Amino acid sequence: MKKFSKQIVASSIFIIVFVSSLLAQPAQTLIDVNIAPEKSDWVYKPNEKAKFNLSVTKNNIPVQNVSVWYEVGPEMMPPLKKENIVLKNGTATIDGGTLKEAGFLRCRVVATYEGKEYAGLATAAFNPEGIRPTTDEPKDFIGFWDEAKAANAKIPMDAKVRLLPERCTEKINVYEVNIQNYKPGTRLFGILCVPKAAGKYPAILRVPGAGVRPYNGDTGNAEKGVITFEIGIHGIPVTMDASVYDNIRTASLDGYQNYNLDDKDRYYYKRVYLGCVRAVDYIFSLPEFDGNNIVVLGGSQGGALSIVTAALDNRIKGLVAFYPALSDVTGYLHNRAGGWPHFFNAANLSFNNSPQKIETSKYYDVVNFARHLKVPGFYSWGYNDVTCPPTSMYAAYNVITAPKTLFLVEETGHWTYPEQWGMAYEFALNILGK
Known part of the structure; x- marks a missing residue:
């Protein structure tokens, strides 16, 4: 396995500090x-x-x-x-x-x-x-997703854009954007950051970790001359008061990872995966976009979505995935660790152990998307992760035949050091020519 260059460009410092504040190592104890x-x-x-x-x-x-x-x-x-x-x-x-x-x-x-x-x-x-996967790829896997993408492409994007003056800077404009996705009337929300100076720019699509929350947008990379689009997945605005998300998290979206798992056509993540592709559609519609250079980036659930998006959309030029979730979720059915959200572990087995749910999981398992990757990827995780077990992540990583870089920080769990994000952004910006 390779380790990416440890040279961190000085211009990444702002991003490193910002991200490390969100994904910091655990606090020290007495x-x-x-x-x-x-x-x-x-x-x-x-x-x-x-x-x-x-x-x-x-x-x-x-x-x-x-x-x-x-x-x-x-x-x-x-x-x-x-x-x-x-x-x-x-x-x-x-x-x-x-x-x-x-x-x-x-x-x-x-x-x-x-x-x-x-x-x-x-x-x-x-x-x-x-380590080899326990899940297998359905015979109609590619056909299923090609059909879903074709149907989604027929839905008008109907983009609605709202400037957020309080978030704009001297160099960038910041917007809340919502676009139509999956079916008429269903929306995808995100924060778009666009450099103000005239020109054509590459883009980063930032996909989210699990949960229900507001988003600030990736202003740091936008300040460097990159269009950034940070999306939510739940079809709700991403600029509301934090208390609203607290209420939604514990009510209507509590356990969303399991919604309709018994039906591959109605499972919650179908809209999510298609929404990531729809976000790429939107970036390509922007007059400021250079029309070619785009990278997708995320951690945990976002790490899964990075792999999925790059596999589903050949317009993506590279990806960054930290500790990807939804990887080899059937591991528990074979007496070993499976990926988040642990559908089939002891706590969830009585609820999810049905042939329909096991079969549906195969259409959404990151392993089966990883098999089809064709673009370079930067991956990073640690051995002590109890949220996304390394067994599950290696099951996905080991089937990737595209160029891949794995930066291991063995002692880490479901968190990162600043150096990991520094290397990730260096990787992404190199692909984007920045």
Whole structure:
């Protein structure tokens, strides 16, 4: 696997700071539970025994005689080993056992100090490049999506644009845009940022992570001379008061990931995936767009949508995907981790374990879109992600035959360091000629 150049252009600093504020590493705690595989690259061969080095520290000094319990097992699955121990000198080495096949072995530790619990985890990889998907591609997969795109293209875009003067700057205009998508009367909302200076510009389509929220738009890249369009997926305005989204999140859109999963033609993400293509249509309609150079970018659900959009729309020239969700979701049906939103894990199995839902999932699984990618992609994640398990992400990554760059930061979970975003934007802007 390749690691992209670590040179970060100075002009990316604003973006790095902005994004890292949204996807920052976890806050520090009084007690640090530090755990890592004994191997420096965290990678083992199948049947090779993994060991984890553990230390519990306060002010970077090991805590004497601290009680901990730990469990070890394949990620997201029931543990194979549990034990309570006392760390006399604040350190220990844990024998984690092994895996016979490609996958990930996770060690979770909880330390108790003055009545409070502090947790840490580490995940050892076993031949991750050997992980293969559990899902398969339906015979009519391409035909299904070609038909859906053709039907969507017949719906008038009917773009409505509203200037947001309070968000504009000396260099860019910022708008809330809504366009028709999926069926007449259904709208897609987003924030469009366009450089004011006359000229033709490349574009970035920014696709969202899971949830229900407002959006600010990607003003930083627009200031560099790039059209940016950051979209929501739920068909509601993206500039309302935060309390409105709180109410919607816990009411009508609670669990939207599961809506109509038993019907591939009505499943919630059909409108979402087609909306990403419709957003590309809108960018191509802009007189300021250069008509050629466009990249799609996102993390988590947005990482999934980046891959999906690039696979569905051959106008996309490159993609950035952080810890992509919706990848190999059937993993749990094969006794290993599956991707977010974990349709078939123990908590959801009784609700979702039906032939119709399993079959529908195949039409929306990122693995089956990844198989059809033809453009360069930048990917980044860590081994400690409990939201989008690395097993699921590698299942998608390993089937990609297009040029691909993977920047691993093994210790990270469902969060990023600024350097990851710096490299991602460097990658994207290079494709765009900026």
